[in-house]
Amino acid sequence: MxxxxxxxxxxxxxxxxxxxxxxxxxxxxxxxxxxxxxxxxxxxxxxxxxxxxxxxxxxxxxxxxxxxxxxxxxxxxxLNPEGFERYRLASWLSFIGSELHKFVFTPLLSPKFDAAAKALALEAAAERFAYLDDELAGREHLLDRFTVADAYLAVVLNWAQAVKLDLARWPNVVAYRDRVRARPAxxxxxxxxxxxxxxx
Missing domain, CATH: 3.40.30.10 (Glutaredoxin)
Incomplete structure (x- = not known):
């Protein structure tokens, strides 16, 4: 392929x-x-x-x-789960793609967006990362094992350093990011x- x-x-x-x-x-x-x-x-x-x-x-x-x-x-x-977990996977892919990738990081990464759009994206980031932090409490991955959603989230979290978005307010997110980055793949x-x- x-x-x-x-x-x-x-x-x-x-x-x-x-x-x-x-x-x-x-x-x-x-x-x-x-x-x-x-x-x-x-x-x-x-x-x-x-x-x-x-x-x-x-x-x-x-x-x-x-x-x-x-x-x-x-x-x-x-790598994909079966049964109801497959729908949870779809839910995470949707959240990462629309709420983090497009809503937060597209305005922050693109020079086409003005200061007001970037401020709105940062405001949205706080709410969305707080939700993610709660969901990751006590969990190693988004689901019960590493899936394609974890691969996508690893990429999106990597963009935080490019836009100087400090993730320290969300310790579960930071711990998750570090765990996933340590995977050999x-x-x-x-x-x-x-x-x-x-x-x-």
Whole structure:
């Protein structure tokens, strides 16, 4: 399979999942501003939205949107729970994607948002991280074991340092972040993409 990614973007979650499962993939770096892969291909011919990630399966199907790709990978690689826990997984993927990724970090990371939007995002961050901190009390992972939702949350929490968002107010979140970062697959994926990001 082929994963189209940009260093340290949300596509990093898919790399983490692939490494966690001991699977293999071809990784294709994308310059989303230029709309080109590192090999010079027109990325919009692969994903018309121009966003990462995109995944081309071994059967040649192209899948876009982070939650869909993570769900596919988790199913294929045996990381997703079954029964009602599967719906809890979907709930966490939705929360991370909409409430943290889009609502909090998109305004904080993007120069297109003004000071008022960034202030609103910081206000929202306090409420959402307080909720997350409560949910993580006494838990090692979001569910009863490491899942694709943990991979996604690890990536989003990594962005806090880029926007200088101090997570110390939420000790369960900090402890969780440190535990997940220590996993070999997460450490490997973060290290590789950080090196690519720095080299750019």
């Amino acid at each position: 082929d994963l189209y990614f940009s260093p340290l973007a949300c596509s990093l979650a898919s790399r983490i999942v692939i490494y966690e499962a001991g699977a293999e993939a071809n990784f294709h770096r994308v310059d989303t501003k230029a709309g080109r892969t590192a090999g010079g291909a027109d990325y919009r011919r692969i994903n018309p939205k121009g966003l990462v990630p995109a995944l081309r399966t071994d059967e040649g199907e192209v899948l876009t949107e982070n939650a869909a790709i993570l769900t596919y990978l988790g199913d294929r690689l045996g 997460v450490a490997r994926a973060l290290g590789e993409e950080f090196a690519l990001y720095q080299a750019a």
